Each structure stands twice: as C-alpha cells, then as structure tokens.
Amino acid sequence: MPTPRRLLPWQAFAAGGAVAALIGLALPPGLPNDVLFAVVALSAVAATAAGTRLHRPQRASAWWLLTGGLLAWALGDVSYAVCYTWLGWEAFPSVPDVFYVLAYPLIAVAMLRMARQARPGADREGVIDAAILAVGxxxxxxxxxxRPALAELPQDLPAGLVSLAYPVGDVVVLAMLVRVLSAAGHRSPAAALLGAAAVCMLTADAMWQYADAYATLDDTWVDLAFTASYVLWGTAALHPSMRRLSDPSPTSRHEFSTLRLVVLTAASLLSPGTLALQLALGLPPEGWAVVLSSAVLFVLVVARMAALLGRLREQTALLGDLARTDPLTGLLNRRSADAELERLRTRARHEGSALVVALLDLDHFKTFNDTLGHPAGDRLLVGAASAWTAALRGSGVQLARWGGEEFLLVSCGLGADRVEQLLTGLRAVVPEGQTFSAGLARWDGQEDAVHLVARADRALYAAKHAGRDCTRTAPTAQPTAQPTATEPAHPAG
Known part of the structure; x- marks a missing residue:
C-alpha cells in the first residue's frame, strides 16, 4: 500500500483556511463567527512569520514588515469585534481604526521594499505603471x-480624516502591488498568491467602505473576502518560492507583455468609464475629477510610450554592438574590421598618410588550449585583448579579433617603424607568459584591403617559420618577395 502523501506546510494552511471559510459561511453572526474570524486572522500573521523564519529569504525585511502590517490589521479585526459587537460601542473613530490605519503604511512599505529589492535602481516603467493604475x-x-468621507470633514474632522485614510490607503497599497508584480523577475507561486491576497484585501476593504457609506451590502461576503485574503497571505509566506520573490530580476522583465498592456488599457479607460457609470446611475457627474484624471492618465501614457521607445533604442544599440563586436573579447569582429580597414584606406588616400596593418598570432595556442583546456584558452584570448587594448589606448590604432587566436591591428597616420615599436610594447603585456608572432605590411597607396592583409598574412607566416615570437615586415614593391626580417623582441619560443 502506498504511503499517504504528507501535506506541505503551505498546502496544510491553505486547506485549513478553506475549511474555516466554509464554516464561517455556515455560522450565524455572533460570538462563534467572530472567534473563528479572529483565529484565521491571527493564524495568517503566525504563518507569515513562520514562513519568513522557515525559508529565510536573503532579503527578509520586507516580509517582517508585511507580518507587522497583517498583525495590525488582525488586531483591528479583533478589537472591532470586541468594541462594536460585544461591548456595543458606537464611537467613530475608535481603537480598531488605529490598527487599521497603521496597517496601510506597513503593507505598502513592505511591497515597496520587495519591488526595490527585485529591481534595484531606477524603475521608471514600474513607477509609471503603478501611477496609471493608481490614478484610474x-x-x-x-x-x-x-467624497462621502469628505462630506463629514466640516462636521467631524477626526472622523472625516479616518474615513479618508481608508480609500487613500487602498490606492497606495494597490500602486505598490503593481510595482511588486512588474518588478518580479519570475512567475512564482508566491508572487501569484501575494497578488491574490492583496487584491482580496483591497476588494474586501472597498466593499466594507461602500457598505458603511451606503448600507446596501451583506457583511457576510465582506468577511469571506477578508478571510480569503488572510489565507492567501499566509500561504504565500509558507510557499518555498517566497525566498526568490525579491531576487533581482533580469532585464527581460522590462518587456511590455500582453497582460500588462490589457491591464494598463483597462486602467486608462476607468476615467471615462467612471463618468459613464455616473450617467447610467443618474448620479451627478464628477466633471472636473474626470477631466483631471484623464489629463494625468494621458501624460502618464505618453511617458510610458517614451520609456518603451527608450528601451527600444537601448536594445537596438545593444544589437548593433553585438553585430559589430566579437562576443568573447569585445573587440571588433572580422566583418567590422573589414569595414574599418576600408574606411581608413579611404582616409589615407585622401590625406596622403601612412596606412599600416599587422596580423598577430598567439604562439602555440593550440598546445596551450589542449593542455590547459578551452576555458583557459578563452581566458588567454580575453586577457590578451584587454591588455593590448589598454596598451594601445590613445595611439589611434584599431585592434580587432581576426579569427581564432589571430588579431588584426590597423594604424592610419603612423609609420611602419612606429607600429613595430607598438608591437614590441604589446609583447611585454601578453598574459600567462605567452608570446605572439606578427606580420606587418604598409599600404602602397594603390592595392585593395584584401591584398594588403594578404601581404601581412604572408609576413606572419614568415615570422612563424623564423622561430615565432618575432615580427616580419612585408615589402611593398613586390608582394611575392621574401619579407625583410626584424630582430625578435624575445628569444624564439
């Protein structure tokens, strides 16, 4: 008989929360229902703290802030039942409102920290997305x-301010939730559970505020939504993927997905949609509010488009760099080197200046690669490219990776003797104690780039045949003649 599968902590908590929600629907309003609701609320706080200690995320401060926010909210629910249901208080604001109002900034700051930890530095796209939803x-x-809360301000300032804090707090938490979800570097169960928990909490809170203002909603559904919120908060914290929620996200998460487009479009349509709803319900339209929100949304959408265009330009420039450069060394690749050589050949003809090319080949590279491994060979290529680039900085000489262990050096304006001196300096900085052979050719003022490089290549092979670790210069008058010898900078290897 197979061994029964043991429930994981997050599965057990979710199942227990679902059972508690069903029992809460069956119980009539009163003491048993209030006790059950308080147990669910406090258990969510305990589950969030337990999940933070169990999984130990590298950036745990946000989860402890979230635990504090949920504790404040749970204490608000418990004190609400004690003060208003059991003791029959009628004062507003009162003790529960202190806890509820405190919960908003704690939860909002927790989500802001998650967003900043997942995407360090400036997050223009996430801020704009959050602002669009917040305005809508x-x-x-x-x-x-x-507006109903503001109507109380002239008569009762504390009551009006507290009533105003609830919808404002909901909007702020919603904006921070959008930032978290847009900054998340992965689609994890914890992220989905966290988003669902916040949405349930905000929906339930809005329903409670609407029922308080208009007294037309059954409180049973409000309690059910709050219960679902508590269960989802605790489940998110207990899920193992919570430890990765605040990990820095890759750049690809900046992409403008279809889901994000749909959500932002719906948020942008909330302004005219609100006006249409007022007209349909026969309510006096909030003309100036609609005008102001529509103008702000328009500016935000334009800013979002500008951010997208900026991201597109960055990616286009990156693709251009990738097409021009060698991915291993970062030097110009062979195609770009051909184009650069042709450009300098045109410049040399126009200015009447000297044009010199040199082909450099790391000595015994195959033996080095086979003996120490390909990673070591790659490190040698990267190290040589970096050292040579630093040594040539300010000289006006271009360096490219020609292929394999070969590099092309192109100089416009320097004579062959000066380029040969530069090659001597490059020998002194080759990593791993390695050497290189070089073939040098000076443009004759007529030949094309292909023949110029071919002469340098023949000079390079002459240097190899001469024992390596030396430079040979090709004659310009007769390309087929034997290259003239230059004394090696180091003894042959």
Missing part, C-alpha cells in the same frame, strides 16, 4: 468612497 482606481475611489 483613484478616480473610482474618489467618486464613490472619498
């Missing part, structure tokens, strides 16, 4: 929740 939903909140 802010208009809805203003129309149906904030």
């Amino acid at each position: 939903f802010g208009l809805l909140s203003w129309t149906f929740l904030v």
Whole structure:
C-alpha cells in the first residue's frame, strides 16, 4: 500500500483556511463567527512569520514588515469585534481604526521594499505603471468612497480624516502591488498568491467602505473576502518560492507583455468609464475629477510610450554592438574590421598618410588550449585583448579579433617603424607568459584591403617559420618577395 502523501506546510494552511471559510459561511453572526474570524486572522500573521523564519529569504525585511502590517490589521479585526459587537460601542473613530490605519503604511512599505529589492535602481516603467493604475482606481475611489468621507470633514474632522485614510490607503497599497508584480523577475507561486491576497484585501476593504457609506451590502461576503485574503497571505509566506520573490530580476522583465498592456488599457479607460457609470446611475457627474484624471492618465501614457521607445533604442544599440563586436573579447569582429580597414584606406588616400596593418598570432595556442583546456584558452584570448587594448589606448590604432587566436591591428597616420615599436610594447603585456608572432605590411597607396592583409598574412607566416615570437615586415614593391626580417623582441619560443 502506498504511503499517504504528507501535506506541505503551505498546502496544510491553505486547506485549513478553506475549511474555516466554509464554516464561517455556515455560522450565524455572533460570538462563534467572530472567534473563528479572529483565529484565521491571527493564524495568517503566525504563518507569515513562520514562513519568513522557515525559508529565510536573503532579503527578509520586507516580509517582517508585511507580518507587522497583517498583525495590525488582525488586531483591528479583533478589537472591532470586541468594541462594536460585544461591548456595543458606537464611537467613530475608535481603537480598531488605529490598527487599521497603521496597517496601510506597513503593507505598502513592505511591497515597496520587495519591488526595490527585485529591481534595484531606477524603475521608471514600474513607477509609471503603478501611477496609471493608481490614478484610474483613484478616480473610482474618489467618486464613490472619498467624497462621502469628505462630506463629514466640516462636521467631524477626526472622523472625516479616518474615513479618508481608508480609500487613500487602498490606492497606495494597490500602486505598490503593481510595482511588486512588474518588478518580479519570475512567475512564482508566491508572487501569484501575494497578488491574490492583496487584491482580496483591497476588494474586501472597498466593499466594507461602500457598505458603511451606503448600507446596501451583506457583511457576510465582506468577511469571506477578508478571510480569503488572510489565507492567501499566509500561504504565500509558507510557499518555498517566497525566498526568490525579491531576487533581482533580469532585464527581460522590462518587456511590455500582453497582460500588462490589457491591464494598463483597462486602467486608462476607468476615467471615462467612471463618468459613464455616473450617467447610467443618474448620479451627478464628477466633471472636473474626470477631466483631471484623464489629463494625468494621458501624460502618464505618453511617458510610458517614451520609456518603451527608450528601451527600444537601448536594445537596438545593444544589437548593433553585438553585430559589430566579437562576443568573447569585445573587440571588433572580422566583418567590422573589414569595414574599418576600408574606411581608413579611404582616409589615407585622401590625406596622403601612412596606412599600416599587422596580423598577430598567439604562439602555440593550440598546445596551450589542449593542455590547459578551452576555458583557459578563452581566458588567454580575453586577457590578451584587454591588455593590448589598454596598451594601445590613445595611439589611434584599431585592434580587432581576426579569427581564432589571430588579431588584426590597423594604424592610419603612423609609420611602419612606429607600429613595430607598438608591437614590441604589446609583447611585454601578453598574459600567462605567452608570446605572439606578427606580420606587418604598409599600404602602397594603390592595392585593395584584401591584398594588403594578404601581404601581412604572408609576413606572419614568415615570422612563424623564423622561430615565432618575432615580427616580419612585408615589402611593398613586390608582394611575392621574401619579407625583410626584424630582430625578435624575445628569444624564439
């Protein structure tokens, strides 16, 4: 008989929360229901703390802030039942409001820290996306929740301010949630559970505020939404993927996905949609609020488009660099070197200046590669390219990887003697104690680039046949003649 599968902590908590939600629906309003709801709320706090200690994410501060925010919210629920249901208080604001209002900044800051940890530095796209949703939903909140709260301000300033804090807090938490989800470097179960928990909490809170303002909603569904929120918070913290939620995300997460486009489009349409809803319900339209929110949304959408264009330009430039450079050494690749040589040949003809090319070949590279391995060979190529680039800096000489262990050096304006001196300096900085052979050719003022490089290549092979670790210069008058010898900079290897 197979051994029964043991539930993981997050699975057990989710299953227990689902059972508690069903029991809460079956229980009538009263003490048992209030006790059950308090147990669910406090267990979510305990689960969030336990998940943080169990999985030990590298950036745990955000989760501890979230635990504090959930604790404040749970204490608000417990004190609400004690003060208003059991003791029959009627004062507003009261003790529960202190905890509820405190919970908003704690949860918002926790999410902001998650977003900044997942995407360090400037996150222009995430900020704009969050602002678009905040403005869109802010208009809805203003129309149906904030205005009733403002109506109380002249009569009761504390009550009006507390009533105003709830919808404003919801909008801020929503904006931070968008930043977290846009910054997440992966689609993990913890990210999905965290997003669902926040959405349930914000929906339940909005339903509670609407019911408080208009008294037309059954509180049972509000409690069910809050219960689902608590269960999802605890499940997200207990899931093992929570430790990766704040890991720095790759650049590819900047991409503008179809889902993000749909969400931002819907948020942008909330402004005219709110006006249409007011007209359909026969309510006095909030004309100036709609005008202001529409203008802000327009500016934000334009800014988002500008950010996308900037990202496109960066990617285009990156692709251009990848097409021009050798991926291992970062030097110009052979195709770019051909184009650069042709450009300098035209310049030399126009200015009447000297044009010199040299082919450099690392000595015994195959033996080095076969003996120490390909990674060591790659390190030698990268090290040589880096050292030579530094040594040539300011000389106006171009260096490219010609292929394999061969490099092409092109100089416009320097004579062959000066280029040969530069080659001597390059020998002194070759990594790993290695050497190179070089073939040098001076342009005769007529030949094309192919023949010029071919002469340098023949001079290179003459240097190899002469014992390596030396330079040979090709004659310009007769390309088929034997290259003239130059004394080696080091003894032959």
